[in-house]
Amino acid sequence: MATETLPDDRALRLGRRDRVLAQMAIHDLDLLVLGRQANVRYVSGTPQLWVAGTRPFGPICVLERTTGEIHLNSTWDEGVPDEIGRDRLYGLTWSPYTLTDVIKGLAASPKARRVGTDTLSPTFAQLLPHAFPNAELVDGEPAMRAARRIKSDDEIAALRTAVDVAGTALAAPLRELAPGSREPALVGALMEAMTMAGVSTPATQNGAWVTSREHPWRRAREDGRIESGDLVAFAAGALAGGYVGEVGRTAVAGDEPAGAAALYGRSKSLTEKLFVACRPGGPAAALLEVYEQAGEALPPMPVAHGLGMGFDSPVVSAELPRSVADATLEAGMVLAVTGYVWQEGLGAVFTRDAVHITDDGPVVLTSVQGGQ
Template identity: 65%
Template structure:
């Protein structure tokens, strides 16, 4: 069987250039001479290079260096594939088992010796001791604040990338909903969703729960499927959460559909519609993020234990709006260019829950829905 060659390409030039410009602006605002990055989303944001063989969680390592004065990027990479042409080969430094060798590579970077303030997006005890040897005249400070400020506002190119990722997630959602009927298993619905997204070219889901039967007995739990082998029954309300990581961006959408008979579902969906209208009205520029929490109160619904809104982008972006962080939500202001994943959730004893998640762009003239998947209409 012939093997198919898949080329690893960097992000589009306009996309990566706009992000890099925002990062440099925030470096100036936070008075950072150098940024040392180890988190994958931050590295791709700055470089536009999709790194290979970095799946999973791993400790901090200085995998990318951005110098404010020159705009030069230095990247930990042993090959050129996927590295954009504006990062020259001589700016690549290889992987070493000995971190002292890595410090030697960083010391040779133009601007390392003269840097006064160096920000890092994370730090480990070992590198807290080692990095001063690469930047001998610098103070090490928190650089994640600058990256969060850069990433919270999306460029026009980023919004376009998010639209593409959301469209892929909606393809998976539609395929799973089409298979919903009494007797089908939750695992089957999840498999159909993942298969459809993979067929579209994306094999990296952004979440771990894809389809579940909501519980008529507990507001925040899925139904106990042990006694029914995970099979959907007539009248069940089944929640779908489709999420992909496509081109570095998270696309997410959530819906709830009834299987077979609807029972008390229509009244529950009306409550959900009322809640979502209030949530959408709160997504306006200048509003405090806490108004999203207030929307649940105004609708007479308890806020869910999960974040009811969070930034959508290259990972888990700010702001994060949760009932567990009311002061943080009160201090956050929504700004044009933010993209939020907004969750509406209502429950009724004996019926189940209606869950929905929308991607919302905070535009200058108000909220704009980026998700377009249909809802069940009773």
């Protein structure tokens, strides 16, 4: 995998851009002003530098519907696709007033009637109306979600790469797991393996934890030490080429305790039923119902969420009943599906798999050796 800054593959980025332009037409948007990094890369195909951590909204990317032109906030052209061009780059600045003046100076700004943004900070909520004096500012995130929800064949290939990297990374701590090892060392092995596979940006931080035998969701102990018979959960998330791959498994440290085989059997049965529920036209709520029908308690994390450039829709969680009730699974979605079963006195078996929903049924993209 290349480590230098390169634009995304041409067919991949143009296909994504066409879907966004189609959604702009459906939502009657003349311009899209994007600040979320996943949205910016989805539209522009440009890797963004120095963007680790959270930060407030800024107008990083502007997409024009009529011309398809992109204006991008970048001081240099490394990694910027040729079709964007240097003349449509505008430099980095800490001043929101300067950024607003740049956006105001675009030829399309005074002509725009409806401008969508993927989010807004209080500052830019006041400033952007001055950049578009004749436009109504509306929520552009629904258009972006609709474009990103269904994955093209090129995106599936990119996701397979990210999932493979996550699986390769997860296999490393599985090999090193033993009584006396510690959680931080196992996380280090995971991160090292991921970096050796060419990806130095993890999508998750909590890579290994001993599941509690007394409480369904808590960690077993604060010092991170691992004892014989512990059920140790592993979660690997890799951000490769802008796409997130997630894999989760659970393994026993040392001697397998009595009852563990039955718990793993429950986990396998639950996971297989979750996969079956990933069918086009089916309700997203069916994934929650699988837990209920299996007699397993719902986990605190989402049972499933869309994979792509970050969290895509739908997010299937009992904590979001209205969103789940309205969500239908569609061919072309890729979900990170979570299985979680717990038994007092033993601990928990956690799994996470990437599932591609197709017209012919679910296709599991995950392939990792070891664990359950």
